[in-house]
Amino acid sequence: MSDPRTPFSRPRPIPTHLITGFLGVGKTTAIRRLLERRPKDERWAVLVNEFGEVGVDAELLADGEVAVRQVAGGCLCCVASQAFTVGLNHIIRRERPQRILIEPTGLGHPAQVIETLTGPLYASILELRASITLMDARHLASIRHRAHQTWRDQIHLGDVLVANKADLYSDRDREAFFEFARAMDPPKLRTALVAHGDLDLAWLELPLSAARRALFPEAHAFLTAHRLQTSESVDAQPLETDRPEWWTAESRGEGHFGRSWRFGPAVQFDSIRLDEVLRRHAWDRVKGVVATPTGWVSINRVAGVGGLEPHPGAAEGRLEIIHHRPLDGEAIDRQLLGARRPIDP
Ligand SMILES: Nc1nc2c(ncn2[C@@H]2O[C@H](COP(=O)(O)OP(=O)(O)OP(=O)(O)O)[C@@H](O)[C@H]2O)c(=O)[nH]1
Ligand SMILES: [Mg+2]
Known part of the structure; x- marks a missing residue:
């Protein structure tokens, strides 16, 4: 010893x-x-x-x-x-x-x-x-x-x-x-x-108990499929040359379907329209941080409950939607594009 x-x-x-x-x-x-x-x-x-x-x-x-x-x-x-x-x-x-x-x-x-x-x-x-x-x-x-x-x-x-x-x-x-x-x-x-x-x-x-054994040790088969895409209809200019302003991907596993977005800091959302898009479905999980004209907001919703809160700030916008049924990612993407704050001419 x-x-x-x-x-x-x-x-x-x-x-x-x-x-x-x-x-x-x-x-x-x-x-x-x-x-x-x-x-x-x-x-x-x-x-x-x-x-x-x-x-x-x-x-x-x-x-x-x-x-x-x-x-x-x-x-x-x-x-x-x-x-x-x-x-x-x-x-x-x-x-x-x-x-x-x-x-x-x-x-x-x-x-x-x-x-x-x-x-x-x-x-x-x-x-x-x-x-x-x-x-x-x-x-x-x-x-x-x-x-x-x-x-x-x-x-x-x-x-x-x-x-x-x-x-x-x-x-x-x-x-x-x-x-x-x-x-x-x-x-x-x-x-x-x-x-x-x-x-x-x-x-x-409290100590970890050594006695617990999984009921379903073999059941966990995580499947995942990702499709990355950059929306070309975004009119904001990329801030960094190696990163698009609007990036989205999908994932799947454990009987659930996910869709994720990253937004450059120049992408701002109209908070009312964004809230409407996110409230249209009682998805299992929605969370994110996004920029609006009046500052950053966080989004935290579970099964349709929860809303937008002020957030101190972030380097980029992020959004995740997870549901136990397939998501129409492209339709949601279009709705999100429509919820952006119009770029001033
Ligand atoms: N009413 C109520 N809401 C709660 C309570 N605890 C957490 N919440 C809300 O539930 C939502 C989800 O909480 P999180 O702490 O993000 O849950 P999580 O388990 O970390 O979620 P994932 O990481 O996505 O699995 C948030 O909107 C919280 O504010 C609670 O005790 N009562
Ligand atoms: Mg969490």
Whole structure:
């Protein structure tokens, strides 16, 4: 055993936490709350993974004090697995964090990620603590969610099970959650109802349980197909020669379909018309940051709920739409082009 007094003793493994849960249940909100309450003299870092091609969460999390790194375009366990280890290694080396929070995509299966983080590569570097799974108790009444194997394994593999958005629940939702949580085998270390991602900091001290095994270890077959295109009908000039002003891509996997956009900073939207386009469908997930004539706004909608909020600013616009049915990406692209603020003559 190494003597803790010697100057050459190994640094203590970095406490690392997976905050998992299905699309839009409140993972990023919960991480923001944790960051707000962290001891100010501790260096924390966040690694966030997104299903869509461009990723928005890093932008929503940025607070200027905590290092946030994003891995977009798939889930950590498959297409993005190499990017995941590269991103994680970068954080460990560059930031020397004292705690790392990891948010996998809402469509990601946690088993492979847990295996990587507890495997030989990180054994002496990271100490993976209890996985915290957030869920929306209202999904217990949704056949689509209950039949989704990744939804089930995210919940099954969590050590702490939290029903977030408790402010929106009926008594029946609350009862259904506690009944469901009580039946968990192996049992959870903690179960709780919270609102606005208000996790208990004490849960960060709980250990990872080695006893949990995925129910569907083979089920996770991530398929992805990307088609990149640049819309030629945009009249704004490119700001950078190597990047178009309007870039879009599509992705697919886990029974879901994604469409992503990146907009150069010269592309501005009329916020009312943009809101109308985004409200036309109750897509499972819409999020983004875009420029408007009166400043930047963030967009955060789940199943048709949520709107536009002022945002401090961004280097470029980004938008992601994810739905469990195929998206007519070209039609949405046209509608978005129509929601731009007209360029002054
Ligand atoms: N009413 C209510 N809204 C919430 C609560 N927690 C989060 N939200 C909202 O739910 C939306 C999604 O929250 P996020 O934290 O972005 O969810 P996420 O799980 O990170 O989403 P993905 O990364 O896309 O899977 C946002 O509009 C939040 O403001 C809550 O407890 N109550
Ligand atoms: Mg998120």
